[in-house]
Amino acid sequence: MTRNTPKIPRTQSAGTCALILTLLLSLTGVAIAADVEREQRLVAELEASLFDGELQRLSAGKVTFTAVELRPDSTPVRGSIILLHGRGVHADWPDNIGPLRMALAQNGWHTLSLQMPVLEKSAKYFDYLAILPEAFPRIEAGIKHLLTSGHRPIVLLAHSCGAHMAMAWLEATAGRHIDAFIGIGMGATDYRQPMQRPFPFATLKIPVLDIYGSEDYPAVHRLAPIRLEKIQLGGHRGSTQVVVDGADHDFTAYTGAMAQPISRWLDSLTF
Numbered sequence: 681m682t683r684n685t686p687k688i689p690r691t692q693s694a695g696t697c698a699l700i701l702t703l704l705l706s707l708t709g710v711a712i713a714a715d716v717e718r719e720q721r722l723v724a725e726l727e728a729s730l731f732d733g734e735l736q737r738l739s740a741g742k743v744t745f746t747a748v749e750l751r752p753d754s755t756p757v758r759g760s761i762i763l764l765h766g767r768g769v770h771a772d773w774p775d776n777i778g779p780l781r782m783a784l785a786q787n788g789w790h791t792l793s794l795q796m797p798v799l800e801k802s803a804k805y806f807d808y809l810a811i812l813p814e815a816f817p818r819i820e821a822g823i824k825h826l827l828t829s830g831h832r833p834i835v836l837l838a839h840s841c842g843a844h845m846a847m848a849w850l851e852a853t854a855g856r857h858i859d860a861f862i863g864i865g866m867g868a869t870d871y872r873q874p875m876q877r878p879f880p881f882a883t884l885k886i887p888v889l890d891i892y893g894s895e896d897y898p899a900v901h902r903l904a905p906i907r908l909e910k911i912q913l914g915g916h917r918g919s920t921q922v923v924v925d926g927a928d929h930d931f932t933a934y935t936g937a938m939a940q941p942i943s944r945w946l947d948s949l950t951f
Contacts, residue, residue, distance in 0.1 A: 764842030833859030893927025
């Protein structure tokens with residue numbers, strides 16, 4: 681364990697955390713909700729540039745959102761992967777999620793990249809905490825969509841802010857209906873904004889892959905021993921932590937180097 685390791689707050693249920701946050705916001709008169717107009721602009725950008733895949737419109741309660749689905753050319757299909765992008769981008773972002781979903785499809789995986797809720801461009805980690813629960817019905821809608829295809833296992837993969845959303849959902853649901861979790865660049869926040877939610881891996885019964893770059897943000901590196909400890913407490917022998925040499929937080933120009941260990945790890949699992 682490294683020195684000056686920040687303390688992780690005790691686990692509370694997602695519902696309790698959301699209720700506390702809602703009460704605090706109501707007392708201060710501040711209402712935080714996803715920026716629908718910005719999401720629409722990002723989706724328009726996605727639609728204009730999409731090359732591989734099919735746009736889907738999925739329903740999450742009262743919200744309809746966009747996803748990019750790509751079925752592999754090869755058979756049999758190895759399973760399905762839901763992808764959650766990072767902060768303030770779209771579901772086919774060219775630096776990471778876009779090339780990654782295509783690489784995984786080339787390896788025989790049915791991929792579904794979900795558009796996540798976004799805030800204004802200047803929003804920080806603390807701002808996004810209030811809208812983490814807005815991601816939950818989208819993840820559930822993605823799972824429901826894939827369950828109809830019959831392609832199991834279902835793997836949840838999330839990068840950066842998408843990983844915060846995924847971890848909050850995992851904390852609330854224990855990962856029901858998914859068979860593995862891949863977190864990329866987990867623990868990224870902003871200056872003087874420490875993580876407010878615990879890593880939920882100690883109680884998960886599914887395999888977890890924690891992958892990050894050697895040039896990732898300091899917080900991601902600082903929290904790596906804590907993530908590994910939680911993953912090991914979960915007790916799944918398939919769980920592991922991988923560092924991609926040379927990669928930064930966005931894995932710019934390192935998508936292939938990220939896809940390779942992910943594919944190898946998936947190959948090593950017995951579902």
